[in-house]
Amino acid sequence: MKNTPSCNIGIVGATGAVGQELLKLIFARSFPFASLQLFASARSAGKTIGVAGQKFTVAEARPEIFENLDIAFFAVDGALTRSLAPHAVKAGCLVLDKSSAFRLQPDVPLVVPEINFHAVRQHKGIIASPNCSTAVAMMGLFPLHRAFGLKRYFVATYQSVSGTGVEAVAELDAQVRAYGRGEALTKQVYPYQIAFNVIPQVDTFNADGYTGEESKMMLESRKILELPALKVSATCVRVPVVRAHSAAINAEFERPVSVAAAHAAIAGFDGAQLVDDPAKTAYPTPLDFSEKEKCGVGRVRLDSALDNGLSLWVSGDNLWKGAALNSLQIAERMLQEGLIRPKTALAAST
Amino acid sequence: MKNTPSCNIGIVGATGAVGQELLKLIFARSFPFASLQLFASARSAGKTIGVAGQKFTVAEARPEIFENLDIAFFAVDGALTRSLAPHAVKAGCLVLDKSSAFRLQPDVPLVVPEINFHAVRQHKGIIASPNCSTAVAMMGLFPLHRAFGLKRYFVATYQSVSGTGVEAVAELDAQVRAYGRGEALTKQVYPYQIAFNVIPQVDTFNADGYTGEESKMMLESRKILELPALKVSATCVRVPVVRAHSAAINAEFERPVSVAAAHAAIAGFDGAQLVDDPAKTAYPTPLDFSEKEKCGVGRVRLDSALDNGLSLWVSGDNLWKGAALNSLQIAERMLQEGLIRPKTALAAST
Numbered sequence: 265m266k267n268t269p270s271c272n273i274g275i276v277g278a279t280g281a282v283g284q285e286l287l288k289l290i291f292a293r294s295f296p297f298a299s300l301q302l303f304a305s306a307r308s309a310g311k312t313i314g315v316a317g318q319k320f321t322v323a324e325a326r327p328e329i330f331e332n333l334d335i336a337f338f339a340v341d342g343a344l345t346r347s348l349a350p351h352a353v354k355a356g357c358l359v360l361d362k363s364s365a366f367r368l369q370p371d372v373p374l375v376v377p378e379i380n381f382h383a384v385r386q387h388k389g390i391i392a393s394p395n396c397s398t399a400v401a402m403m404g405l406f407p408l409h410r411a412f413g414l415k416r417y418f419v420a421t422y423q424s425v426s427g428t429g430v431e432a433v434a435e436l437d438a439q440v441r442a443y444g445r446g447e448a449l450t451k452q453v454y455p456y457q458i459a460f461n462v463i464p465q466v467d468t469f470n471a472d473g474y475t476g477e478e479s480k481m482m483l484e485s486r487k488i489l490e491l492p493a494l495k496v497s498a499t500c501v502r503v504p505v506v507r508a509h510s511a512a513i514n515a516e517f518e519r520p521v522s523v524a525a526a527h528a529a530i531a532g533f534d535g536a537q538l539v540d541d542p543a544k545t546a547y548p549t550p551l552d553f554s555e556k557e558k559c560g561v562g563r564v565r566l567d568s569a570l571d572n573g574l575s576l577w578v579s580g581d582n583l584w585k586g587a588a589l590n591s592l593q594i595a596e597r598m599l600q601e602g603l604i605r606p607k608t609a610l611a612a613s614t
Numbered sequence: 615m616k617n618t619p620s621c622n623i624g625i626v627g628a629t630g631a632v633g634q635e636l637l638k639l640i641f642a643r644s645f646p647f648a649s650l651q652l653f654a655s656a657r658s659a660g661k662t663i664g665v666a667g668q669k670f671t672v673a674e675a676r677p678e679i680f681e682n683l684d685i686a687f688f689a690v691d692g693a694l695t696r697s698l699a700p701h702a703v704k705a706g707c708l709v710l711d712k713s714s715a716f717r718l719q720p721d722v723p724l725v726v727p728e729i730n731f732h733a734v735r736q737h738k739g740i741i742a743s744p745n746c747s748t749a750v751a752m753m754g755l756f757p758l759h760r761a762f763g764l765k766r767y768f769v770a771t772y773q774s775v776s777g778t779g780v781e782a783v784a785e786l787d788a789q790v791r792a793y794g795r796g797e798a799l800t801k802q803v804y805p806y807q808i809a810f811n812v813i814p815q816v817d818t819f820n821a822d823g824y825t826g827e828e829s830k831m832m833l834e835s836r837k838i839l840e841l842p843a844l845k846v847s848a849t850c851v852r853v854p855v856v857r858a859h860s861a862a863i864n865a866e867f868e869r870p871v872s873v874a875a876a877h878a879a880i881a882g883f884d885g886a887q888l889v890d891d892p893a894k895t896a897y898p899t900p901l902d903f904s905e906k907e908k909c910g911v912g913r914v915r916l917d918s919a920l921d922n923g924l925s926l927w928v929s930g931d932n933l934w935k936g937a938a939l940n941s942l943q944i945a946e947r948m949l950q951e952g953l954i955r956p957k958t959a960l961a962a963s964t
Contacts (some may be wrong), residue, residue: 416919417919418768418864418919420770420849420862422772422812422851422853440790440793440794440809441794443790443794444790444791444793444794444795445794455895456899456901456902457901459790460854460855460856460901461855461899461900461901462772462853462855462860462899462900463899464860464862464897464898464899464912464913464927465895465897469892469893472915472916472918473873473892473913473914473915473916473925474915474918474925482918495918495919496918496919497864497917497918497919497920497923497925499770499862499864499913499925499927501772501860501862503772503812503853503854504810504853504854504855505810505811505812505854506810510812510814510851512770512814512849512851514768514847514849514864523823542819542823543819545805545815547814547815548814549806549811549812549813549814550811550812551806551807551810551811552806562814563814563823563849564823565822565823565824566822566823567847568822568824568832568845568846568847569766569767569768569845569846569847570847573847575823575824575847575849577814577849
């Protein structure tokens with residue numbers, strides 16, 4: 265019973281890119297639930313969504329929806345999350361949040377289950393999942409950190425448009441189709457055309473010239489790896505890829521490194537799949553790591569500009585490991601370890 | 615007369631991506647020539663090419679073509695360059711080469727005119743232009759090097775398919791059009807689909823795990839900047855962009871840096887255009903820097919992981935500054951400074 269409790273679960277933001285993946289994954293992974301409810305903004309309320317032969321009607325995400333829920337997967341923006349999550353916590357519903365709203369709050373664990381699952385035990389009702397590009401980078405860096413002790417890293421990202429949302433996926437699609445028909449390309453979501461272009465801006469700019477996405481990579485890496493002095497410099501770039509983010513990383517370590525030891529560390533890590541055979545033109549690409557649970561790690565080499573340094577390349581699904589899958593994996597493992605007690609079970613035991 | 619000599623010039627590789635740009639630029643910039651001849655492989659010989667209302671017939675590039683030429687712009691691969699260039703040198707025809715064949719040879723100047731034009735004076739018949747991604751990166755790094763003294767840099771590139779050649783441009787075009795028609799995407803040029811994907815491989819792999827393109831960035835940077843101990847670590851990545859390469863750079867300097875001083879240095883450098891105003895969403899993109907003489911530099915910020923460090927972003931036309939334009943600029947300035955004497959002038963003076 266401990267391993268298959270019957271929770272009442274909900275998805276807040278079920279019509280968005282991450283919400284849709286949550287829904288698919290809940291069924292694909294046979295996540296154990298007694299009831300599943302879908303919520304979204306008032307605008308999407310009333311829509312029906314079909315999955316696995318069942319139909320669900322989307323209800324408006326309002327403060328009172330959490331009364332009968334055990335777990336709410338939050339997949340909406342920071343503002344809506346900040347307004348709704350406290351109601352969930354008050355109602356005793358665990359919030360598994362993909363937004364940035366609470367990630368850096370000291371009393372909110374920021375968790376990648378393969379890396380710092382232990383942190384969930386400190387939760388006070390909210391557990392956050394990292395930013396999508398941070399999550400993907402972590403899957404390459406953590407096994408190397410465990411082997412050699414991470415001191416500093418430089419990263420340049422190649423981020424897919426699905427990280428922005430369904431409207432950005434539609435924009436790239438529309439631009440590419442317009443090109444094929446010989447028509448003018450129009451834009452609304454991004455400040456520049458994204459088809460046949462790259463845009464060196466993800467998120468808004470901070471005063472220091474870094475973007476929000478770039479500073480998240482630094483701050484979230486420090487929290488997840490429990491390395492408060494970790495030095496990180498990121499450049500986050502949007503590319504005309506539909507799905508899966510990639511990252512080129514130069515990482516500096518405390519201890520001597522070797523490619524063989526790095527390969528062994530990556531291969532021995534649950535969250536990563538080593539794809540690294542230059543002779544066979546084998547390395548990860550975002551297309552190959554779309555809708556994959558693990559992130560691909562390759563191009564591992566001794567860094568030519570760092571002592572104890574490694575260069576590497578990571579590709580991983582921003583909607584899965586970068587969002588929906590990570591939240592779901594947290595819930596799965598918490599259920600397995602008896603860290604979530606459904607309200608019905610609590611009611612029965614009192 | 616010194617400023618407008620009448621040279622007999624030729625393009626070796628006139629039907630390729632760089633050759634076509636050379637031809638366009640020669641007319642667009644009114645490059646002073648007495649005669650212009652186009653050469654290519656036997657396969658392309660006999661083709662006619664129209665430009666500026668004139669028609670040119672392409673002849674086969676053979677060892678004897680250089681007898682009456684003063685300047686040969688080489689825009690072919692390394693192997694053909696290695697076999698033909700010595701014949702040009704022997705015939706007293708200056709070779710301006712875009713290939714990698716001779717770039718690192720000690721007696722061949724590797725020149726970006728805005729950076730190290732003085733090096734041309736040492737030429738022994740061949741002057742090389744840098745690799746396209748190196749050239750673009752240099753346009754951002756050189757002004758900063760001049761201001762602060764470059765010690766080390768990390769770079770991740772976003773390279774367009776035209777860097778591979780016209781057949782790669784056609785492949786991206788065909789894949790995108792097939793997508794628009796709902797057909798299967800096929801590939802021949804790249805080992806992976808390039809539409810909606812990125813490929814972390816440019817050139818072949820060395821034993822150390824870096825690619826040829828990546829080691830070129832290190833070795834050519836050292837030669838151009840005359841910094842033999844410069845540390846460079848590059849990751850070179852192909853992206854589904856038709857034209858213009860971009861680079862995310864983390865650079866470490868000898869002396870203290872500031873964004874204001876960096877901006878002043880970039881703005882004061884001939885080869886760069888500063889586009890850096892986050893409040894106005896202003897930064898360079900490859901689309902905006904296609905068919906532009908200058909390379910765009912932006913996203914300049916104090917690097918969060920380096921002492922005396924700056925992060926920056928550069929976009930520049932790989933076919934222009936990265937190849938054709940650079941060769942042409944070398945020739946233009948050499949003619950202006952009287953460093954090329956046409957054979958006809960030499961004959962007249964004897």
